[in-house]
Amino acid sequence: MQVTRELFDQVMVPNYAPAKVIPVRGEGSRVWDQQGQEYIDFAGGIAVNCLGHCHPALVKALQEQSEKIWHLANVMTNEPALRLAKKLTDATFADQVYYANSGAEANEAALKLARRWALDNYGEHKSQIISFHKGFHGRTFFTVTVGGQAAYSDGFGPKPGDIVHAEYNNLDSLRELISDNTCAVMMEPLQGEGGIIPPTQEFAQGVRELCDQHNALLIFDEVQTGVGRTGHLYAYMGLGVTPDILSTAKALGGGFPIGAMLTTKAIGDHLKIGTHGSTYGGNPLACAVAEAALDTVNQPEVLEGVKTRHQRYVDGLNAINEKYSVFSEVRGQGLLIGAALNEQYKGRARDFLQASLAENLMVLVAGADVVRFAPSLVIPEQDIDEGLQRFERAVAKVAG
Numbered sequence: 001m002q003v004t005r006e007l008f009d010q011v012m013v014p015n016y017a018p019a020k021v022i023p024v025r026g027e028g029s030r031v032w033d034q035q036g037q038e039y040i041d042f043a044g045g046i047a048v049n050c051l052g053h054c055h056p057a058l059v060k061a062l063q064e065q066s067e068k069i070w071h072l073a074n075v076m077t078n079e080p081a082l083r084l085a086k087k088l089t090d091a092t093f094a095d096q097v098y099y100a101n102s103g104a105e106a107n108e109a110a111l112k113l114a115r116r117w118a119l120d121n122y123g124e125h126k127s128q129i130i131s132f133h134k135g136f137h138g139r140t141f142f143t144v145t146v147g148g149q150a151a152y153s154d155g156f157g158p159k160p161g162d163i164v165h166a167e168y169n170n171l172d173s174l175r176e177l178i179s180d181n182t183c184a185v186m187m188e189p190l191q192g193e194g195g196i197i198p199p200t201q202e203f204a205q206g207v208r209e210l211c212d213q214h215n216a217l218l219i220f221d222e223v224q225t226g227v228g229r230t231g232h233l234y235a236y237m238g239l240g241v242t243p244d245i246l247s248t249a250k251a252l253g254g255g256f257p258i259g260a261m262l263t264t265k266a267i268g269d270h271l272k273i274g275t276h277g278s279t280y281g282g283n284p285l286a287c288a289v290a291e292a293a294l295d296t297v298n299q300p301e302v303l304e305g306v307k308t309r310h311q312r313y314v315d316g317l318n319a320i321n322e323k324y325s326v327f328s329e330v331r332g333q334g335l336l337i338g339a340a341l342n343e344q345y346k347g348r349a350r351d352f353l354q355a356s357l358a359e360n361l362m363v364l365v366a367g368a369d370v371v372r373f374a375p376s377l378v379i380p381e382q383d384i385d386e387g388l389q390r391f392e393r394a395v396a397k398v399a400g
């Protein structure tokens with residue numbers, strides 16, 4: 001069958017507008033399309049391909065597991081799921097793991113657990129969930145409502161209730177909303193989709209304290225920031241602020257779909273038998289790949305390498321900006337970097353993405369005003385340099 005981009009418009013629901021090129025193969029941070037054109041990947045499948053494409057350790061884990069067992073219902077458990085859960089709990093604050101297949105599902109579990117915990121411990125009045133404007137937590141109806149972007153949550157009828165939004169990095173705005181009726185505060189420990197906005201240390205610390213004062217759970221959505229992305233295994237470790245529940249997905253499977261919710265025993269025990277579940281959650285193939293990804297990323301030299309690569313990007317982007325004056329700021333942590341467009345180029349992030357693609361470089365946007373970079377955590381320095389040269393050519397075209 002001849003597969004062309006036109007086929008998308010015939011057979012797919014039009015909720016995405018994919019680029020003209022159809023990639024068919026990837027290796028490390030390089031990708032090739034149907035015509036054999038080669039691209040450098042600064043997008044990493046939106047912060048998913050943490051070890052680039054087809055990393056040998058992940059390929060090996062997938063191949064080996066594919067010859068053992070593919071799926072079991074949750075009436076059984078399996079070895080990869082338990083090995084991964086042990087490693088996740090050993091490496092973090094958490095005692096327990098719930099498996100899902102995506103970030104939204106991990107967050108859905110986190111929110112349902114928080115509601116159940118509050119109901120069991122305090123009663124029905126304690127159901128309020130506070131999250132932050134510009135936050136993003138997924139597309140299920142609960143998570144998209146908790147996310148702070150009406151554009152994503154409106155137009156689908158009545159929403160789940162008792163969800164309010166505060167201003168990120170504004171403790172007073174949270175203080176005004178939080179009360180003993182608050183069951184949980186959900187936040188990204190660096191807003192991704194909202195524009196690559198890191199929290200201040202005081203804000204993150206203050207959120208934790210307000211939660212403690214009101215017996216509310218703190219949920220960190222680490223779907224985008226997790227698994228080494230910020231140069232720490234999880235961003236909370238860098239902030240020194242520990243959540244009660246953490247969601248992780250994207251990079252966890254390095255490209256294989258898996259999500260997980262991590263929590264303490266005291267909280268997790270409230271998800272009693274039958275209260276929540278997922279057919280594919282804990283799938284052996286997904287868990288085997290995720291175990292290999294976690295083993296590979298959670299090494300001091302890999303996490304340190306994320307920090308040095310961060311500096312290389314920031315220096316390169318600042319040098320481009322000195323020539324073309326297109327950014328107001330280059331910000332972010334580790335390999336989650338945003339180049340915020342200045343007044344003159346506001347709203348034109350997509351133009352930079354398109355121009356980059358024309359230069360054989362894949363980048364991302366975070367809203368209309370920020371060009372986002374979320375490459376492989378082990379991207380070779382040579383690929384960073386060459387990719388930045390391509391990006392400079394793209395910037396020159398947009399600015400020229």
Ligand SMILES: Cc1ncc(COP(=O)(O)O)c(C=O)c1O
Nearest residue numbers: 102103104136137138192223224
């Ligand atoms: C912070 C955050 N939470 C949740 C999600 C949703 O994850 P998924 O698309 O896997 O459901 C995303 C996806 O971009 C995200 O960035």
